[in-house]
Amino acid sequence: METLTWVMIYGGLILLSLGIFVARTAQILGNGFMLAGAAIACVGGVLIYVRSRMKSPERKS
Known part of the structure; x- marks a missing residue:
């Protein structure tokens, strides 16, 4: 659950910033x-x- 959460947050922010550059x-x-x-x-x-x-x-250790 923890890993999925952070992958979604960072992946979404990277996709958002890519969209800003592509929108030009x-x-x-x-x-x-x-x-x-x-x-x-x-x-x-x-x-x-x-x-x-x-x-x-x-938690998986």
Whole structure:
């Protein structure tokens, strides 16, 4: 759960920043990347909230 959360947050932010650069030449494609990246990063934020409310988070050491 922890790994998935951080992969979604960082992956979403990378996709969002890629969309900003792509939007300079291809507006529709760039907007799609930005929208998808923001959505993925928000899902990662929600996963942080869900994990904080779990009674006993699973941890693999």
